[in-house]
Amino acid sequence: MPPLLEARHIRKVFSSSGGLFAEDKETVAVEDFTLTIDADKPSFTTIAGESGSGKTTIARMLLGVIPPSEGEVLYAGRSIGQLEKDEMRSFRQDVQAIFQDPFEVYNPFYKVDHILTTPIEKFGLASSKSDAREQIDVALRTVGLRPEETLGRYPHQLSGGQRQRITIARALLLKPKLIIADEPVSMVDASLRATILASLHKLYREFDISFVYITHDLTTAYQVSENIVVLYHGTVAEAGGVEQVIKDPHHPYTRELIQSIPVPDPGSAWIEEEIEEKEVDESSAAASMQGWSMCRYAPRCPHAMDKCSTRPPLFRSGAGRAAACFLYDEQEPVEEGNLTQLFSEK
Amino acid sequence: MSESVNNREPLLDISGLEVHFETRRGIARAVNEVDLTLYKGERFGLVGESGSGKTTMILALLRMIKTPGFIAGGKAVFDDGTDLLALNAEQVRQTRLKRVAMVPQGAMNSLNPVIRIGEQMMLTMREHGEEGERDELMARVVGLLEKVGLKPEAASLYPHELSGGMKQRACIAQAICLNPQLILADEPTSALDVVVQRQIMQTLRQLQIGLDATVLLVGHDMGLMAQFAERVGIMYGGKLVEVGTVSDIFRNPQHPYTQLLISSIPSFETRGDFKGIPGVALSLLDPPSGCLFHPRCPKATDACAQREPTLKEVSPGQWASCLLHEEEHDATAS
Ligand SMILES: Nc1ncnc2c1ncn2[C@@H]1O[C@H](COP(=O)(O)OP(=O)(O)OP(=O)(O)O)[C@@H](O)[C@H]1O
Ligand SMILES: Nc1ncnc2c1ncn2[C@@H]1O[C@H](COP(=O)(O)OP(=O)(O)OP(=O)(O)O)[C@@H](O)[C@H]1O
Ligand SMILES: [Mg+2]
Ligand SMILES: [Mg+2]
Numbered sequence: 001m002p003p004l005l006e007a008r009h010i011r012k013v014f015s016s017s018g019g020l021f022a023e024d025k026e027t028v029a030v031e032d033f034t035l036t037i038d039a040d041k042p043s044f045t046t047i048a049g050e051s052g053s054g055k056t057t058i059a060r061m062l063l064g065v066i067p068p069s070e071g072e073v074l075y076a077g078r079s080i081g082q083l084e085k086d087e088m089r090s091f092r093q094d095v096q097a098i099f100q101d102p103f104e105v106y107n108p109f110y111k112v113d114h115i116l117t118t119p120i121e122k123f124g125l126a127s128s129k130s131d132a133r134e135q136i137d138v139a140l141r142t143v144g145l146r147p148e149e150t151l152g153r154y155p156h157q158l159s160g161g162q163r164q165r166i167t168i169a170r171a172l173l174l175k176p177k178l179i180i181a182d183e184p185v186s187m188v189d190a191s192l193r194a195t196i197l198a199s200l201h202k203l204y205r206e207f208d209i210s211f212v213y214i215t216h217d218l219t220t221a222y223q224v225s226e227n228i229v230v231l232y233h234g235t236v237a238e239a240g241g242v243e244q245v246i247k248d249p250h251h252p253y254t255r256e257l258i259q260s261i262p263v264p265d266p267g268s269a270w271i272e273e274e275i276e277e278k279e280v281d282e283s284s285a286a287a288s289m290q291g292w293s294m295c296r297y298a299p300r301c302p303h304a305m306d307k308c309s310t311r312p313p314l315f316r317s318g319a320g321r322a323a324a325c326f327l328y329d330e331q332e333p334v335e336e337g338n339l340t341q342l343f344s345e346k
Numbered sequence: 347m348s349e350s351v352n353n354r355e356p357l358l359d360i361s362g363l364e365v366h367f368e369t370r371r372g373i374a375r376a377v378n379e380v381d382l383t384l385y386k387g388e389r390f391g392l393v394g395e396s397g398s399g400k401t402t403m404i405l406a407l408l409r410m411i412k413t414p415g416f417i418a419g420g421k422a423v424f425d426d427g428t429d430l431l432a433l434n435a436e437q438v439r440q441t442r443l444k445r446v447a448m449v450p451q452g453a454m455n456s457l458n459p460v461i462r463i464g465e466q467m468m469l470t471m472r473e474h475g476e477e478g479e480r481d482e483l484m485a486r487v488v489g490l491l492e493k494v495g496l497k498p499e500a501a502s503l504y505p506h507e508l509s510g511g512m513k514q515r516a517c518i519a520q521a522i523c524l525n526p527q528l529i530l531a532d533e534p535t536s537a538l539d540v541v542v543q544r545q546i547m548q549t550l551r552q553l554q555i556g557l558d559a560t561v562l563l564v565g566h567d568m569g570l571m572a573q574f575a576e577r578v579g580i581m582y583g584g585k586l587v588e589v590g591t592v593s594d595i596f597r598n599p600q601h602p603y604t605q606l607l608i609s610s611i612p613s614f615e616t617r618g619d620f621k622g623i624p625g626v627a628l629s630l631l632d633p634p635s636g637c638l639f640h641p642r643c644p645k646a647t648d649a650c651a652q653r654e655p656t657l658k659e660v661s662p663g664q665w666a667s668c669l670l671h672e673e674e675h676d677a678t679a680s
Contacts (some may be wrong), residue, residue, distance in 0.1 A: 035613030050539030067367045148611060149626065161627065186536070188396045189566050191610040211448075216539060219569075223620065246614060260540040262569035264611045266592040270544065271551055287353040318442050 004176070004177050004210070005062060005095060009337070011279035012057050016057060016159040016248040028059040029227055031235045032071075036340035037178055042208040042345070044201075046242065049231030055214045057234075059182045062068030062212065063097055067083055094173035098181040099166070112158070113151050118139075119173050139169040143199045161192035168199055172207075179203070182214045185308040190252035197224050218261060222246045228341045232253050236314060239339045240321025253297045295325070312335070312339075319346045354370045354385035356425060357527060357560050358407075361565055363431075364421035365399070367404050368632075374630035376402045376415070378584035381657065384528065386425075387558045389551070391575030391592070393607070395627060398581040400564045403538055404530045406431070408448055409438045421527060424527075443474050447526035449516065449550075456517060457505040458459035460497075463490070463516050464501025472625040490519040493556075495549050511542035525557055533565045547574055568611045572596055578605045582626045583638040587654065596664075602643045637669060645670060 012030040031054075039042060047055050060066045061073055064080045072079045075091045083091060114138045119125070125130035137147045143165040155163055164184060171179055182201065185193040201224050203209045215221055221242060223229055228245050230238045230253070238251035249255045262270050295301070298308040307326045314337050315328035322334045322342055334342050363378035377399040384390055392400050405411050407422055409428060422430040424445065433441060448471050452454040467487045468480070476483065488498045495512055505513055514534060521529060531550070535543040551574065563574060571578060571592070578595040580588040580603065588601040598607045606623045612628040625642035628634060634641050640650035651671055657667045 050542070051537040067457040127423055146626075157629065158632075187566075189394065190568050190612075191605070191607055191621075191623040192627075193566075193622075194610045194612065194620040198620035198622060201618060216537075218540075219612045221612065223617055240361055244619070254543050257539060260544045261574040262540070262544070262567070264572045264596065264608075264613075266572045266596050268573065271548060274548075289418065 001039050003036045003074075003340075004076065004078075005037040005073040006282055007033055007035045007062060007068075007071070007315065008071060008074065009034055010053070010061050010068040011057070011070040011111050012061060012066070015067045016320045028234055030054040030061070030068075032337060033058055033236065034071075034337045034339060035229070036208050036338065037212070038340070039177065041212045043227065043340075044211045044213065044225045045232060045343075046206050046213045046225040047229040048215055048218060048221050048228060050216055052233075053231040054234040055216075055231060055252060058231075059212070059214055061099070062180055063095065064091070067211060067239045089123075094177045096174060096176040098184045100183040100287060102153060107229060107338075108155055110154075111151070112153050112155065115155075115170055116151075116173065121149045123174060135173060136169075137139060138167075139172045141167045142172060142202070143256075144195065145169065149199050161188050161196060164188070164192075164196050165199060168196070168203075172203065176209060178210045178212070180212045180214070183216075184213075185220060186215065186217065191319065193303060200224060218246060219258065227339075228249070228259070229339060235296055236323070236324055236337070236339070237297065238325075239314065239342060240318070241343070243343075244321055250317040250321070250328065251297075251325050252301050252303050252327075256300075256324075262290060314342075316342070353488065354388060355459060357386045358384045358424055358430075358634075359385070359409075360422045361420060363403065363406060364418040364423065365411055365415060366404050366418040367415045369631065371631050372614065375418075375584050375633070376630060377406060380420070380584075380586045382562050382579060382586060382589065382600070384562065385570050385652055386527075386560060387555070388561065389554065389561045389574055389576045391571040391573055391578040392562060393568065393577055393578060394565045394581030394587075395583070396566075397627065397630075400581055402531055404448070404562065404564060407528075408442065408446060409433065409528060423577065433550070438510075440475070442446075442469070442522070443524040443526060445526055446530065447524070448520040448527045449514075449521045449531040451533045451536065457513060459505050460666055462502055462504055463508070464491075467501075467516075467520050467523060473605040474524060476524070483607055486523070487519075490511050490523055491516070493522070493553060494519045496563065507562070511538055511546060514538065514542075514546055522553055522557065522559075525559075527557075529554065529559050529561045531563045532560060533567075534563075535570070536565065543570070568608075580607065583633065585638060587639070587666065587668070588664075588666045589657070590666075594661070595663045599666075600660045600664060600671060601639075601668050602645050606644075637667075 010030060012034050014027045014029055033068050043168060047058060049055050060214060062069050065200055067081060068318045078087060080091060120132045126135055140150055181278050184197050197220060200211060204211055211224055225242050228242045229236055230252050238245060238254045293311055295308040298304045303325060312324045312326050313333040314322040314324045315331045315333050317323040317328040320342060360382045360482060360584060363377050367374040367376055369440060382426045399406055411417055417431055420431060425645060430520040437553050452678060464487045471483055485502055491498060491500050496512060496515050535546050539636055575592050578592050579586050582603050589602045596608060597607050610621045610623060623642060628638055637650045637655050640646040653666045655669045657665045658671055660666045660671045
C-alpha cells in the first residue's frame with residue numbers, strides 16, 4: 001500500500017520585496033524535509049521549533065495549500081499537484097487541518113450548526129437529515145461537547161476551547177486518516193490545553209487517526225506524541241522518539257531548548273542564573289538563511305568545530321533517532337533524510 | 347488589602363474595577379469588581395482561564411478599552427493619588443510611557459516596518475513630550491538599546507532586519523524609554539523559543555529591578571509564571587479568585603479553581619495523562635448564581651449556588667474568594 005501522505009525533500013523559498021528601503025530578499029523557510037505518514041499504521045508526530053522555523057510552511061505544503069519550491073508531496077502515491085478530481089476529493093476528506101485560532105476562520109453570522117453541516121453536505125456523508133444530526137451528535141460527544149448546549153449558538157458565544165473542539169468535531173465528521181494540527185492549543189490556558197489534547201489523543205488511540213502536531217511547546221509535545229522532529233531555521237536539527245529526545249537530547253540545540261524550559265516549580269535559578277549569551281552576529285545568521293552551506297546552529301553552538309562550516313546531514317545518533325550534528329559523524333546518515341523510516345526502527 | 351508585602355510600598359491600588367462589553371444579548375461583565383494592590387518594584391503574574399478578563403484588565407489600566415466595551419466603575423489610584431481611570435485624554439497621553447507602559451505580545455506587529463528602530467524610538471519620545479536635539483535623543487536611544495542587550499547598530503536597522511527576539515528587545519527598550527513605574531506585559535515572549543524567552547525575561551527582570559518598576563505579566567505559561575513572578579493572581583470569569591506569593595499559589599493553592607489549574611499543568615513525568623477541568627466555561631452573558639465557579643467545582647455545596655464569595659485573607663498574604671474559606675473564617679470568628 002502506498003503511504004497516505006509523503007513529503008519528499010520539500011523545500012520552500014519565499015521571495016519578498018524589501019519595500020522602498022530594502023533590497024528584495026529570499027527566505028529559505030524550509031530547507032529539506034522528508035516525512036512519510038503510513039496508511040496502515042497510525043502515528044503521532046510533533047513538529048517543534050521556534051517562531052519562524054518553518055512549521056506552518058511545512059503544514060501548508062502537506063495540505064497542498066502552497067506548492068513546494070522543490071521536492072514533492074504525494075497523496076496515496078500521486079503528487080498532489082497532479083491529482084484527478086476524485087482523488088482530490090478523497091485527499092480533502094482524508095487529510096484535515098486544525099489551526100491556532102478557529103474563531104478567525106468562522107463566519108460570525110453563521111451558527112455552529114452551519115460549520116458542521118457544510119462538510120456533510122459537501123461530501124454527501126449522510127443519507128438523511130436525521131442521519132446527519134446523529135453524526136454531528138456523535139462527533140460533538142467524542143470531543144466532549146454536549147450537542148444540546150452547543151448547537152444553535154454563534155461562534156462568539158463559545159469559549160476558545162469550545163470553538164477549538166468544534167473544529168476538531170468538524171474534522172472528525174469527515175472520518176479523516178490524518179489531522180494536521182498547527183498550534184491548536186497555544187492560545188488557551190493550561191486546563192483547556194489538557195482538555196483539547198486529550199480529545200486529540202483519544203482520536204489517535206481509539207480511532208486510529210494519525211496526527212502531525214505542530215507546536216513550540218515541548219511539554220505538550222511530550223504529553224501527546226510518539227515521535228518528534230525539532231526544527232531550527234527551516235532545517236531538521238533532531239528527530240526521534242519523544243521519550244528519548246526529551247529525556248536525552250542529542251543535538252546541542254535541543255539540549256539548550258530543554259535546559260531553558262521554565263519549570264512550573266517556583267524557586268529554581270531559571271531567572272537568576274546568568275546564562276552565557278553567545279555573541280551572535282544576527283545579520284550574518286540572516287545572510288546564511290539565503291544560499292547557506294553551513295550548520296545553521298553553529299554560530300550559537302558551544303561545540304562548533306571547523307567541520308560545521310559544511311552542512312551536517314542527519315546522523316543516526318541512536319536507535320530510531322538522528323541529529324544533524326557532526327558530533328555524531330561516526331554514525332551513518334539517515335538515507336534520504338526520511339524520518340518515518342527512522343521512527344519505525346525504534 | 348493594602349498592607350505592605352515584603353515591606354514594599356503600594357504603587358497602584360485597583361478597587362472595584364468593572365469593565366463591561368455591550369452585546370446584542372446583553373452586558374458581559376468581562377472584569378467584575380476586581381480589587382488588587384500592586385506594590386513598588388514587584389513582579390506580579392496574572393493567569394487564569396481563557397476569556398477571564400486578563401487582557402481587558404490591562405487595557406483598562408492603559409485606558410485602551412474600545413467600544414462596545416467601557417470601564418463601568420472602579421478606581422486605579424497611584425501612590426500620589428492620581429486615579430488612572432479618572433484622567434482625561436490629554437492626561438492619559440501624559441501618563442503613558444511615563445508612568446504606565448506596555449510590552450505588547452506580537453512585537454513583530456507593533457513596530458513600524460518602514461522606520462528604522464532608532465528613529466521610531468526617537469519619534470515616540472518626542473510624541474511624549476521629550477525635548478532635545480536629535481543627537482541627544484539618539485544617544486539616549488543607544489543607551490536604551492544597550493540596556494536591553496542590543497548593539498548600537500540596531501538603531502539603524504529596519505524591523506525586518508531583526509530576529510523575533512531582537513524585535514521583542516526593541517519593544518522593551520521602547521516601553522522603558524521614559525522610565526515607567528508600571529510595565530504591563532501580555533504574553534510578551536509566547537512566540538519565541540525558550541532559549542530566547544529566558545534571555546529576554548532575564549533582561550526584563552534586570553531592567554525592572556534597575557528602575558524599581560512594577561511588572562504585571564499576563565500569560566498562560568505556568569512555568570514562566572513560576573520562574574518570573576513573585577506574586578500571582580488567578581482570574582476566573584472576570585473575577586480575581588485568588589492572590590498569593592508564587593510559592594503559595596503553586597504549592598498550596600486555596601481556591602478550588604487554582605488547585606485544578608495547577609494540577610492540569612503538564613510535566614515531563616507522565617505521558618498521555620491529561621487533567622483538564624471538567625465542565626463548560628461559563629458564559630459571561632448568562633453567569634451562574636452565587637460563586638461563578640460552582641457548576642464546575644468538585645467541592646461546591648448548596649450555599650455556593652446562592653451566595654457570592656469575596657476575597658478573604660486565608661493565610662498571611664494569601665487571599666481566596668471561596669465560601670469554603672469564608673465558613674472557616676466565620677466559624678473561627680464566632
Ligand atoms: N508568504 C510568505 N512570504 C514570505 N515569507 C514567508 C511567508 N510565509 C512564511 N514566510 C517566512 O518563512 C519563515 C518560516 O515561517 P513559518 O510561518 O513557517 O514559521 P513557523 O515555524 O510556523 O512560525 P510561528 O511559530 O511563528 O508560527 C519565516 O521566516 C517567515 O517569515
Ligand atoms: N468586543 C467584545 N465584545 C464582547 N465581548 C468581548 C469583547 N472583547 C472581549 N470580550 C469578552 O471579554 C472577556 C474577557 O476577554 P479577555 O480578552 O480580557 O480575556 P483573557 O483573559 O485575556 O483571555 P485569553 O487568555 O484568551 O487572552 C471574554 O469573555 C471575551 O469574550
Ligand atoms: Mg506557524
Ligand atoms: Mg488575553
